[in-house]
Amino acid sequence: MNYVNYAVVDGVACIVFQNPPVNSLGHGLRVAILQALDQAEAAPEVQVVVMTGSDRAFSGGADITEFGTPKAAWHPTLRDVITALDEYTKPVIAAIDGVCLGGGLELAMAAHYRVATERAMLGLPEVKLGLLPGGGGTQRLPRLVGLERGLDMIVNGLKVEAGKLAGTLLVDRVVDTPLQEAAIAYARECVSAGSVLRRTRDIKIAEPDAQALLQVARRNVAAASKHFPAPSLCVEAVAGCLLPFDEGLKQERVLFMQLMNSPESAALRHVFAAERAALKVPGITSATVKRDIRRVGVIGAGTMGGGISMNFLNAGIPVTLLEAEQVALERGVGIIRRNYENTMKKGRLTQAQVDDRMSLLSTTLKYDDLSSADLVIEAVFEDMGVKENVFRTLDAVLKPGAILATNTSTLDVNTIAGFVNRPQDVVGLHFFSPANVMKLLEIVRADQTSPEVLATSLALAKTIGKQPVVSGVCDGFIGNRMLNGYRAAGEELLLHGASPAQIDHALEDFGFAMGPYRMGDLAGLDIGWAVRKRRQAENPHLDFSSVADRICEAGRYGQKTGAGWYRYETGNRQALEDPVVTQILADYRKEKGIEPRQFSPKEIVERCVFGLVNEGAHILEEGIALRASDIDVVYLNGYGFPLHRGGPMHYAQQLGLYNVVRAMRRFARQSDKAAEFWQPADLLVQCAESGEALK
Ligand code: 3HC
Ligand code: NAI
Secondary structure (H helix, E strand, O other), X not given: OOOEEEEEEOOXXXXXXXXXXXXXXXXXXXXXXXXXXXXXXXOOOOOEEEEEOOOOEEEOOEOHHHOOOHHHHOOOOHHHHHHHHHOOOOOEEEEEOEEEEOHHHHHHHHOOEEEEEOOOEEEOHHHHHOOOOOOOHHHHHHHHXXXXXXXXXXXXXXXXXXXXXXXXXXEOEEEOOOHHHHHHHHHHHHHHOOOOOOOHHHOOOOOOOHHHHHHHHHHHHHHHOOOOOHXXXXXXXXHHHHOOHHHHHHHHHHHHHHHHOOHHHHHHHHHHHXXXXXXXXXXXXXXXXXXOOOOEEEEOOOHHHHHHHHHHHHOOOOEEEEOOOHHHHHHHHHHHHHHHHHHHHOOOOOHHHHHHHHHOEEEEOOHHHHOOOOEEEEOOOOOHHHHHHHHHHHHHHOOOOOEEEEOOOOOOHHHHHOOOOOHHHEEEEEEOOOOOOOOEEEEEOOOOOOHHHHHHHHHHHHHOOOEEEEEXXXXXXXXXHHHHHHHHHHHHHHHOOOOXXXXXXXXXXXXXXXXXXXXXXXXXXXXXXXXXXHHHXXXXXXXXXXXXXXXXXXXOOEHHHOEOOOEOOOOOOOOEOOHHHHHHHHHHHHHHOOOOOOOOHHHHHHHHHHHHHHHHHHHHHOOOEOOHHHHHHHHHHHOOOOHHHOOHHHHHHHHOHHHHHHHHHXXXXXXXXXXXOOOOOHHHHHHHHHOOOOO
């Protein structure tokens, strides 16, 4: 493979990177760039060098897939290539279009001059991978854009349009396309003007308030980046730019390696790969036909239907919202409008944008008005009878090729597909509440869902800004099914002596934004109570009772009734421990003959998180999730699992599956009743024993 294209035109050597899709600076490309630079330097006819990429990417940075492998250190490293530029004897111009990120920008900053198209995006986003720029970026960017702006770009991982950087030394000229021609013209100007070799490393930083600026940054960043060491270390690395260049570089290197070995960066890099892997589905290729989605119908204007509609309105796709009754329709539309108006009040939308979005929304009580829809998403009551009527009616009115989607959270999508004569067009699109905010979209692939429908759903997720994960059919799909494991582990802790506050605190210290009991009080405990009662009625031979029933029986439904697992003072959402709950728990334990004991925060976290992990492993065994990392994507984007832990399956992997299985076996020994629950999934045992990773 030719990683670069090299050509000399009238004294200008052009080195064009060719490592699609984003010219990441893997070993092959590094070797090729250095060879081309050496060739150009040795060629007497070459007066000036232009380095460029594609219209999509000058370069997306260091090759992330090499991190943690020996290849990352193979020479020439990125630093070797950058040093070669620093020592180069002919002018080098970086010509930038598309993205120029991380190591890519570090390379461009070591060139003597830079031209860029207005739309090109420049940035050092390493912090988003839990890293800091390790190729001299923390030293060169402040020299080119100033300390304050450089600090802001590095600490926040900002990508900035080249047009907005004109006037700084980072972008010497904003040029039109075709870029290569414009860059060659600029190169010739440099030659005729006898331009010097302007090395970024030689630029002096003249910032009289540098120390004060750094102090403020240290304070602000430390306060805003709990759980993540990278932002603070970015500030320290940038502070090194006040030292002699090579010392600053050395300091950057030490801090970079510290982060590269941190669990937080491992988690963030895992998430980067996991979110992209989730888009890859066996049987779906770039050749799979995708259907055009130009008009959408949504059935049910309740909590979910309204939020789902907003996603499409935001993306400029017209929506027809159908309800059973006019009042429900008006209420639903009123909520959508109010949501937009609230966003406008916060300055995040203009009146014209609100009007545009609302103008894309039409309403109806008649199914015939959905006849031109390309996709209809049903979000009516969670009742199979109601869903059956809706799907049978849709089957009669929708045009051929329309996609029929259900937002059900628990019902069998195969059964729903059985109500229509086109089961290949039925799919689950499981949004999360609030549906206009939450990023996760579970795409539920039923037995007969066609590849076309699946491919269209995946593409649609991108259009509306969602992170899709494909799930098979089971009760609760990936996310809610695992939640059962988490809840059951919590219930066991309560029964054996932990208090709701102890459990919440332990999980909040672990990194969850809210523990399960504070969350329950916020969401309302009556919903789960109703579900348990329904399940109990449907399955009299099973036991769905929970200590939560006792809380609800006492009229404590959570914040909305001023009491739940905690008590609340009027007008205040602070959760206060309540002796009434302590008593309810004590009575319940006594009835069950359980002697309460103490749990450490560590054991609380282990039990709750391993409850998730075990159910996750069952989900993998059954093929409901395609890969372990999909489960992490679900938990991070839909359930508030702490990002710095990388998701439950990654976290378990980092702890060591052997240790996880051993802990589960210990929990199983501690309680006869829970022994079955704590039986580790076969897949976990197998991986723990073989040392293989969960895949
Ligand atoms: N290394 C390896 N692969 C990369 C990559 C990188 N730096 N950047 C993107 N890719 C891959 C993606 O994994 C994806 O692969 P796939 O097709 O197999 O799934 C493919 O390129 C396309 O990426 P996206 O789907 O994300 O395409 P978009 O067009 O939506 O986004 C992008 C392109 C803006 C470049 C985005 O991929 C991105 O943000 N990449 C990461 C950029 C980054 O963080 N760079 C810094 C790396 S660390 C570094 O440089 C260290 C240095 O300081 C020493
Ligand atoms: P909801 O009760 O807020 O709204 C349901 C709406 O459907 C009501 O406005 C009702 O008038 C309307 N409706 C009922 N029967 C209808 C019919 N035959 N034709 C047209 N409209 C009809 O319910 P919610 O919470 O929006 O849930 C809807 C679906 O989404 C359910 O399947 C639920 O399981 C699922 N879901 C709910 C989530 C949540 O957090 N609320 C999350 C994810 C999925």
